[in-house]
Amino acid sequence: MTNAIEAEGLRRSYSGDFEAVRGISFTVPRGEIFALLGTNGAGKTSTVELLEGLAAPSAGTARVLGHDPYRERAAVRPRIGVMLQEGGFPSDLTVAETVRMWAGCTTHARPTAEALDATGLAGREQVRVKQLSGGERRRLDLALALLGRPEVLFLDEPTTGLDAEGRRDTWDLVRALRDGGTTVLLTTHYLEEAETLADRLAIMHRGQIVLSGTPAEVTAARPARIRFTLPEGVPAARLPLHLRAAEDDGRVEIRTGSLQDDLAVLLRWAGENDIRLDALDARSASLEEAFLDIAAGRAGEPRPLAPDSSHAPTGPDSAAAPTASPAATASDTSLASEAVR
Amino acid sequence: MSSLARVPSRIPSRIPSRFPSRARLVALGRAELTLLVRNRTALFGALLVPLLVVEAVRSSLRSTDLGKAGTSVAEVAVTGAMGMALLIGVYSNLVAAFVARRETLVLKRLRTGEPTDPEILTGIALPAATLALLQCAVLAIGGIAVLDLPAPARPELLLAGAVLGTVLLTTLAAATSAVTRTPESAQLTALPLVLVSSIGSGLFVPLSVLPERLASVCELLPLTGVMTLVRSGWTGGAEAGDLLGAAATAVAWIALSVFAVQRWFRWDPRR
Numbered sequence: 336m337t338n339a340i341e342a343e344g345l346r347r348s349y350s351g352d353f354e355a356v357r358g359i360s361f362t363v364p365r366g367e368i369f370a371l372l373g374t375n376g377a378g379k380t381s382t383v384e385l386l387e388g389l390a391a392p393s394a395g396t397a398r399v400l401g402h403d404p405y406r407e408r409a410a411v412r413p414r415i416g417v418m419l420q421e422g423g424f425p426s427d428l429t430v431a432e433t434v435r436m437w438a439g440c441t442t443h444a445r446p447t448a449e450a451l452d453a454t455g456l457a458g459r460e461q462v463r464v465k466q467l468s469g470g471e472r473r474r475l476d477l478a479l480a481l482l483g484r485p486e487v488l489f490l491d492e493p494t495t496g497l498d499a500e501g502r503r504d505t506w507d508l509v510r511a512l513r514d515g516g517t518t519v520l521l522t523t524h525y526l527e528e529a530e531t532l533a534d535r536l537a538i539m540h541r542g543q544i545v546l547s548g549t550p551a552e553v554t555a556a557r558p559a560r561i562r563f564t565l566p567e568g569v570p571a572a573r574l575p576l577h578l579r580a581a582e583d584d585g586r587v588e589i590r591t592g593s594l595q596d597d598l599a600v601l602l603r604w605a606g607e608n609d610i611r612l613d614a615l616d617a618r619s620a621s622l623e624e625a626f627l628d629i630a631a632g633r634a635g636e637p638r639p640l641a642p643d644s645s646h647a648p649t650g651p652d653s654a655a656a657p658t659a660s661p662a663a664t665a666s667d668t669s670l671a672s673e674a675v676r
Numbered sequence: 677m678s679s680l681a682r683v684p685s686r687i688p689s690r691i692p693s694r695f696p697s698r699a700r701l702v703a704l705g706r707a708e709l710t711l712l713v714r715n716r717t718a719l720f721g722a723l724l725v726p727l728l729v730v731e732a733v734r735s736s737l738r739s740t741d742l743g744k745a746g747t748s749v750a751e752v753a754v755t756g757a758m759g760m761a762l763l764i765g766v767y768s769n770l771v772a773a774f775v776a777r778r779e780t781l782v783l784k785r786l787r788t789g790e791p792t793d794p795e796i797l798t799g800i801a802l803p804a805a806t807l808a809l810l811q812c813a814v815l816a817i818g819g820i821a822v823l824d825l826p827a828p829a830r831p832e833l834l835l836a837g838a839v840l841g842t843v844l845l846t847t848l849a850a851a852t853s854a855v856t857r858t859p860e861s862a863q864l865t866a867l868p869l870v871l872v873s874s875i876g877s878g879l880f881v882p883l884s885v886l887p888e889r890l891a892s893v894c895e896l897l898p899l900t901g902v903m904t905l906v907r908s909g910w911t912g913g914a915e916a917g918d919l920l921g922a923a924a925t926a927v928a929w930i931a932l933s934v935f936a937v938q939r940w941f942r943w944d945p946r947r
Contacts, residue, residue, distance in 0.1 A: 412789060428711065
C-alpha cells in the first residue's frame with residue numbers, strides 16, 4: 336500500500352440540500368505534502384472532515400491508511416493527527432493541562448515538552464488557553480496533532496492567524512515531519528503556503544477540484560505578467576501592437592506566454608522612444624494567477640493536468656483567461672482580487 | 677523549534693478494544709474536574725443545594741406528623757437532599773457541561789482523537805458523578821451522626837439507588853443537551869425534570885400520601901424508581917416486588933435515554 340489517503344467520488348450534503356463536496360477524487364502517496372487550496376466556502380474543510388472520519392460521505396469512499404476513517408475509527412485514530420480549523424480547547428485549562436489531557440488519550444504519546452518545544456510553546460505551560468494569542472492557539476493545536484507521532488497529519492488552515500515568523504516556523508516543522516515520513520494533508524487559502532510547502536496541490540472551487548498537480552504543473556500553463564505605468568500623454572495604443580496589453584487608470588498590464596521575449600520588445604520600444612516605464616514589474620506565472628482565475632469563476636484549464644482532476648468542469652468559459660480581450664482581462668483581474676480577500 | 681523524532685517504522689500492538697480505556701477516562705475526567713473546580717458557580721450550586729434542602733425540609737416539616745407515612749423529618753430531609761444532589765449536581769450541571777463542551781468545539785476536537793464516543797461522555801461526567809455520590813455518602817453519615825437517623829436498614833439498596841440515579845441522570849443530561857442551544861439555556865431546559873422529580877418522584881413527599889391514581893402515574897417518572905430504592909435503603913421493609921418494579925423503572929429510563937442519546941446527541945454546534 337503506497338497511498339496514505341484515497342478519496343474516490345466523495346460527496347457531502349448538509350441538510351437543506353446544500354452540497355458542499357461534489358464528487359472529489361484524489362490520492363496522496365505516503366510521505367507527501369498535499370495541499371487543498373481554495374477560497375472560503377470552496378469545500379476544503381468539508382472534504383477534510385470526511386477524510387478525518389468526523390462525518391460519513393453521502394456518496395463515494397474515503398480510505399486512510401487502508402481503512403474507512405468513519406466506520407473504522409478505532410483502527411485509524413491512533414495513527415493520524417488532526418488539527419481542526421478552530422481550536423476546541425476548554426478555555427480554563429492551562430497549556431500543560433490541555434496537553435496532559437490529550438496525551439492521556441493518545442497511544443504512545445510524545446513527551447509534552449517535546450511537542451511544546453517543537454511548536455515554540457515552551458515556557459507557556461502555565462498559561463490558560465483563553466489568555467493565549469490566536470497564533471499560540473494554532474501552535475497548541477499543532478502540538479496536540481503531533482502528540483501521537485502520526486503517520487498521517489491533517490492540518491486545516493494551520494497558519495491562519497500566525498505572524499510571518501510563526502508561519503515560517505510551522506512550514507519548517509511540517510517539512511521536517513514530511514522528511515521523517517509523515518504524510519500531510521493541509522488546507523490553506525495562502526497561495527504562498529501551498530506553493531512553497533506542497534509536493535502536490537489541488538485547487539477547489541464550489542465543492543469540486545478544478546485543477547491539480549505539482550505547483551510547477553499548475554503554474555506552467557499560466558501566462559506571465561508585466562506591469563508598468565506610462566507617462567502622461569503616452570497612450571497604451573502606442574505600445575508595440577503584438578503585446579496583449581490592458582490599461583486600467585494609467586496602469587498597464589501585459590499577459591504573455593513568453594516573458595523574456597515580450598519584455599525585451601517592451602524595453603527596446605521604451606528605449607528607442609525615450610519613454611520611462613514607472614513601477615515596472617515583471618513576474619513569471621504563479622499559483623496566484625491560476626487561483627485568481629478560478630476564484631473569479633473562470634476555471635483555468637479545461638484539461639486535467641493529473642489523472643485525479645478528471646472531475647474538472649469544462650464550462651463554456653473554461654479557457655477564457657489566456658485569450659481574453661485586453662480590457663476584459665484587466666477588469667476581471669481586479670474582480671478576482673476582491674474575491675480572494 | 678527543535679527537531680522531532682522520526683515516525684517509527686512500526687505498527688506496535690494497537691488492538692482497538694471494545695472496553696473503555698481507563699487511561700483515557702482518567703485523562704478526560706481529570707481535565708473535567710479541573711474545569712469544575714474553576715467553575716465556582718456550578719461547584720457551589722452542587723455542594724450547597726443539598727445542605728440547604730436539609731435545613732429547609734427540617735424547618736418546614738418540623739410540626740408535621742409523618743408517622744403515618746412511616747417516615748421521619750430527618751429521613752425525608754436526607755433522602756430529599758440526596759435526590760437534589762443527584763438532580764443539581766449530576767443532571768443540571770452535566771446538561772450545561774455537555775452543551776458548553778459542544779458549543780466550544782471541545783466534543784468535536786475530542787472525537788478527532790482516540791477516545792470513543794461513550795468514553796468522551798463518561799469522562800466528562802465522571803467528576804460530577806463522583807462528587808454527587810460522595811455527597812450522598814456524606815449526607816448519609818451526617819444524617820446518622822447529626823440528625824440521629826438510625827443506620828440504613830439495607831445499605832445495598834441505598835447504594836444501588838444512588839448509582840442507578842447517577843447513571844440515569846447522566847444519560848438524561850446528555851439527551852437533554854440535544855435540545856439545549858447554549859450553556860445558559862441549560863438552566864431552563866433542565867428545569868422541567870428537576871421540578872417534576874422533586875414533586876412527583878417522592879423526594880420530599882412520599883408517594884403513599886398522594887391520591888392513588890396520581891401516585892401510580894408518579895411511579896413511572898424517571899427518578900421515582902431511584903428514590904424508592906433510596907428510601908427503602910433507609911427504612912427497609914419494602915416488598916421484593918416493589919423493589920424490582922422500582923429497579924425496572926430506573927433501568928427502562930436508562931435504556932430509553934441511551935437510545936435518545938445515540939439518536940439525537942449532537943457533537944457539533946448547529947451552524
